[in-house]
Amino acid sequence: MKFKVSAELEYDVKAPSTLILNIHALRTAHQTILDEKLLITPYVKIEELNAMNGENRFARLDIPDTGLVSIKYEALVDNYYEVKDHSNVEEIPVAKFDASVLPYLNPSRYCQSDKLYRLANNTFGNIRTSFEQVFAITDWIYKNVEYLSGFTNSETSAYDTVTQQAGVCRDFAHLGIALCRALTIPARYFTGYAYQLNPPDFHACFEAYLGGDWVLFDATRLIPLNGLVKIATGRDAADAAIASIFGDVYCTNIRAACQYVDEAPFKPIYYTRSIFDGVTYL
Template structure:
């Protein structure tokens, strides 16, 4: 499935600073970047960095002078997903997990699974199927947490979201991750470009490790599951921030787009009560 994505960012630089951007489409065996271009006005020294685990592509910008910096990223991406029946997948023992999966079992800055273990077991512990557990988690979040723009900030954690019962996509994702980890289901943060998201923006959801696959879930229900272009996966948003700023810098504008440009008609996929198929995103 082919998507054309773009991100336009403007920063008001007050003093020499460094910006680390995380807006490039991830290159994987099943997500190919057919074309991409990063332009910066005025021209600034830039360096591309790849995370050691291969789950992020960073661009590091070093600014020497004050002024307005405009950044534009455009890419044509061809990605692949697979729909599988995960309804009868048996829960894997921790002893069988690959070492790369183990970090996604532990509490992290925004996903305090240790503080939410009682809630997780009392609410979802009786469900036998691992997939249905995660589906029930996303369904519970959708029903009990109000999607409310501007209701949270960069300090808001999964534990805060439970008490406030409001948040945005990153808060929905963090809560889903924390509840999964509390049930010994590895889960990781997913950020990307999203087709049909209104208003257009970067989007966050999460993946749960089920039967040897990373399966995508989105408790917001704002976008089709097959309408995503992956930027990064990580323990939580602390490791997958769109921009990490070091210096006196103010973001003055963000514009994001994601358009489907495939030859076949786009058929959206959502999870429903009657469909227990998992979307595995590569």
């Protein structure tokens, strides 16, 4: 499936500063970048960096002068999604996890799984398989947390979301991650471009490590699961911020868009009914 994604950002730079952007689509086994371009106005020095895990792509901008800086990114991406039935997949014990998975078991800045241990185990601990547990977590979040724009801020954590029972996609993702980790299920933050998201914006959800695969979940149910173009993953939003600012800089505009441009009709994939009724997903 082919998607055309774009991002436009504008910053008012008050003093010489550095920006580290995280807006490039990732190159993965299931995601191929066919074409992309990044335009900075006025021209500044750009350096592309890769995260230590080899996935996330960063663009570091050294901005020596004051004034407005405009950033435009476009990419044509070919995505492949594989639908698997994980309801009866063989469970992998922690002792056999790959070392790269282990950091996603631990509490992090926005995902305090240690504080949510009792909630997670009392609510989901008796569910039969890890897949069913994660499915139940996303269903519980959707039913108990109101999607409410502007209600939370950059300091809001999973623990805050439980008590406030409201938030945006970032908060839904952090809560899902924290509850998974409290059940000893590795989980990581996912940010990307989102097809059919209204209004258009960057979108956050999460992946859980099940049966040796990273499986995508979105507790907001705002978009089809196969309508995402991955930008970054991390322990939480701190690892996958769209922009990290070092200096006297103010964001004046930010937009993101994702268009489906494949010739074949788009067939959305959702988790449709509870797996307890015998259906995993379509």
